[in-house]
Amino acid sequence: AAGVIQSPRHLIKEKRETATLKCYPIPRHDTVYWYQQGPGQDPQFLISFYEKMQSDKGSIPDRFSAQQFSDYHSELNMSSLELGDSALYFCASSPGLAGHEQYFGPGTRLTVT
Amino acid sequence: AQTVTQSQPEMSVQEAETVTLSCTYDTSENNYYLFWYKQPPSRQMILVIRQEAYKQQNATENRFSVNFQKAAKSFSLKISDSQLGDTAMYFCAFIPFQGAQKLVFGQGTRLTINP
Numbered sequence: 410a411a412g413v414i415q416s417p418r419h420l421i422k423e424k425r426e427t428a429t430l431k432c433y434p435i436p437r438h439d440t441v442y443w444y445q446q447g448p449g450q451d452p453q454f455l456i457s458f459y460e461k462m463q464s465d466k467g468s469i470p471d472r473f474s475a476q477q478f479s480d481y482h483s484e485l486n487m488s489s490l491e492l493g494d495s496a497l498y499f500c501a502s503s504p505g506l507a508g509h510e511q512y513f514g515p516g517t518r519l520t521v522t
Numbered sequence: 523a524q525t526v527t528q529s530q531p532e533m534s535v536q537e538a539e540t541v542t543l544s545c546t547y548d549t550s551e552n553n554y555y556l557f558w559y560k561q562p563p564s565r566q567m568i569l570v571i572r573q574e575a576y577k578q579q580n581a582t583e584n585r586f587s588v589n590f591q592k593a594a595k596s597f598s599l600k601i602s603d604s605q606l607g608d609t610a611m612y613f614c615a616f617i618p619f620q621g622a623q624k625l626v627f628g629q630g631t632r633l634t635i636n637p
Contacts, residue, residue, distance in 0.1 A: 443626065451613055452567070464583035465622045487542070497565055505622075511617075511625060513567035 411435055415500050420502030422490050430485040430517045437449030440464070441483040442511055443475060444499040452499060458483055459505070473509045490521045526616050528628035536636050542586055542589075543599045543631045553574040554572030555618035556590065556597045561630075562610040570612070573597065575619075584618075601633075609635045 415432040420427050434441050440459045444452035452462075454467035458477035469475075477483045481501060497518050501511040528545045535541045547556070558570040573581045573590050580588050585605075589598045601608055614628040 440623070444625075451630050452625070454626075456620035457623060465624055467624055499567060500626075501567075510569055510572055511561075514570065515564075515566050518565075 413502050413512055414441065414502055415498075415517050417517060418423070418515065419430055419518050419520075421522065426490050426521075428487045428490060428519060429502075430487070430498055430519070431446040432483045432485070432500030432502075432514060434481050434483070434500075435512055438502035438504050438512075439481055440503045440505055440509075441477055441481070442501040442503075443469075443483070443485050444501065444513075445497060446497040446516075455485070461521055487519075492521050495519060495521045524551070524554075524616050524618070526614050526626050526628035528612075528614055528631050529628065530631045531629070532632045532634070534636060537604060537606060539604055539606045540602050541604055541633065543601075543612050543614075543633065545594050545599070545628055545629075547597065547614070547616050549595070549616065549618070550619045551621075555617050555619065556588075557615040557617070557619060558586070558588070558599045559611065559613045559615060559627075560608075560610045562578040562607075565580045567613075571599065604635045606635050609633060613618070 437470040442457040447454040455469040457465045461477045475485045495514045499516045501513045503509040554575045556573045560568045585602045611630045615625045
């Protein structure tokens with residue numbers, strides 16, 4: 410079965426640089442979620458999109474922005490990167506809202522040096 | 523706001539034994555879903571089992587089962603006949619039926635299955 414695809418899998422950036430993370434949801438899934446997992450921590454919700462509209466927003470820094478495109482893929486744009494942004498970034502998708510299971514991608518490991 | 527608490531940071535058992543991971547949560551919602559996710563060393567987040575709060579019957583998936591106590595706001599995971607491949611971080615997670623659809627995770631329990 411097709412799974413959530415994230416690219417790149419690994420990314421190394423320097424402080425103050427910009428990064429773009431991409432997420433391709435499972436076919437026919439119209440909802441995308443982004444989570445950030447720091448070292449030794451549980452995943453923290455950043456933002457979600459349903460039918461290309463932002464549906465919820467969590468603890469996402471103002472330096473970050475995201476959108477969902479017409480083909481339902483999503484991109485997380487991160488600017489003015491800081492050392493503290495180093496983390497594993499997960500994208501998850503689900504077939505709509507209201508308690509559906511969220512299926513996670515393999516994650517993008519971002520390292521900021 | 524909802525909170526999820528896993529009071530066991532680490533657990534270790536022998537292969538083939540049964541192990542129970544604890545999870546408690548706090549919410550004012552009446553309808554919600556609870557999940558257990560597994561995160562092996564590969565860091566992939568894998569859904570293990572799901573429980574709907576309106577169902578009294580405990581969910582079961584092969585060797586994995588839950589003990590859901592709604593009044594006590596408790597949601598424990600039992601792994602029977604544990605296998606080496608069960609070694610992973612396990613996260614308990616909550617999501618309301620309506621409203622914000624973000625998963626709220628517990629702190630995780632690191633489970634090690636010893637040969």
